[in-house]
Amino acid sequence: MSQNSPRVFRPAPVVGAPRTWFAVIAGVVSLVFLYLLWTYLRVPVIRYQIDGTTLSIYSALGGSPNEKRISLARVTEVRPELLRGGSLRFGTEKPGYCVGLFAYPSLGEVSQVTDCSALAVVLVTTGEVAPVAVTPSDRDGFIKAIWAARPSTFTPPARRGDAWWLTLATLLVVYLAIIACLVTAFFVAPRRLAYAVRDGEVEVTTLFGRRRVALANAKAKHHRPLLGARLSGLFLPGYLVGSALFDSMATTVLASVREEGVLIEGDGRFFLSPADPDAFLGAVGQAGATVVAVEMQRRR
Numbered sequence: 001m002s003q004n005s006p007r008v009f010r011p012a013p014v015v016g017a018p019r020t021w022f023a024v025i026a027g028v029v030s031l032v033f034l035y036l037l038w039t040y041l042r043v044p045v046i047r048y049q050i051d052g053t054t055l056s057i058y059s060a061l062g063g064s065p066n067e068k069r070i071s072l073a074r075v076t077e078v079r080p081e082l083l084r085g086g087s088l089r090f091g092t093e094k095p096g097y098c099v100g101l102f103a104y105p106s107l108g109e110v111s112q113v114t115d116c117s118a119l120a121v122v123l124v125t126t127g128e129v130a131p132v133a134v135t136p137s138d139r140d141g142f143i144k145a146i147w148a149a150r151p152s153t154f155t156p157p158a159r160r161g162d163a164w165w166l167t168l169a170t171l172l173v174v175y176l177a178i179i180a181c182l183v184t185a186f187f188v189a190p191r192r193l194a195y196a197v198r199d200g201e202v203e204v205t206t207l208f209g210r211r212r213v214a215l216a217n218a219k220a221k222h223h224r225p226l227l228g229a230r231l232s233g234l235f236l237p238g239y240l241v242g243s244a245l246f247d248s249m250a251t252t253v254l255a256s257v258r259e260e261g262v263l264i265e266g267d268g269r270f271f272l273s274p275a276d277p278d279a280f281l282g283a284v285g286q287a288g289a290t291v292v293a294v295e296m297q298r299r300r
Contacts, residue, residue, distance in 0.1 A: 218266025
């Protein structure tokens with residue numbers, strides 16, 4: 001066999017499994033991606049409504065709305081406030097939606113239903129343990145409406161947060177990167193796997209390069225290994241490249257299937273799975289390996 005004209009053998013085909021696994025994993029990843037989009041990009045709803053005797057505070061973030069009622073007769077103080085340096089004690093803090101109990105260095109604990117902006121109005125009442133912070137778009141109008149008990153509705157501007165587009169871009173990049181990795185693992189890698197037999201060696205093309213298996217003083221045979229644990233490498237449907245315990249011995253696996261193939265023992269132990277093992281053994285025999293005749297029996 002000429003050094004310049006290697007015989008190339010394709011691995012044994014694997015039907016169905018890579019496509020099935022890709023569809024399942026890609027489907028799960030897509031569902032997670034859609035959930036993250038819904039979680040981080042949904043527009044919150046906050047509304048402050050005065051009906052003459054009661055201030056009703058509505059808030060919702062994609063689910064059932066929450067409502068808090070404050071009797072205007074119990075309000076003792078209403079003042080504009082700048083919310084800085086707060087920390088969440090419990091509740092929800094997402095872009096454009098800060099609802100729960102927060103603590104501030106200058107105010108202490110505050111029951112907050114705001115759009116997370118700093119310009120707020122704080123109400124002190126006799127019926128609440130902590131002051132209540134809200135962020136109406138018209139602070140002065142809101143304060144006057146509270147004192148006058150004038151029926152009116154105030155809302156902060158609906159927003160996702162200043163950097164919602166950055167969140168969207170980040171999620172999209174991560175999603176596309178994962179899908180690209182899955183396509184590479186389940187489709188590109190198996191198609192790159194090939195065996196080129198030339199004088200003195202078998203050159204195995206893998207996803208990340210080439211691996212040479214020396215044939216001088218090596219023995220080659222049909223083999224159906226006793227399968228063991230994976231030690232290292234990438235083991236996927238249609239692409240098994242790495243090290244595993246086959247027949248209770250460390251074996252370099254360069255195959256598409258693990259149940260049956262060709263074993264080359266020489267400078268190491270190598271398991272390959274050419275689609276035509278008889279022709280492959282004939283080629284490696286001409287290239288320098290000793291072919292051992294083995295009668296293969298069917299698995300029961």
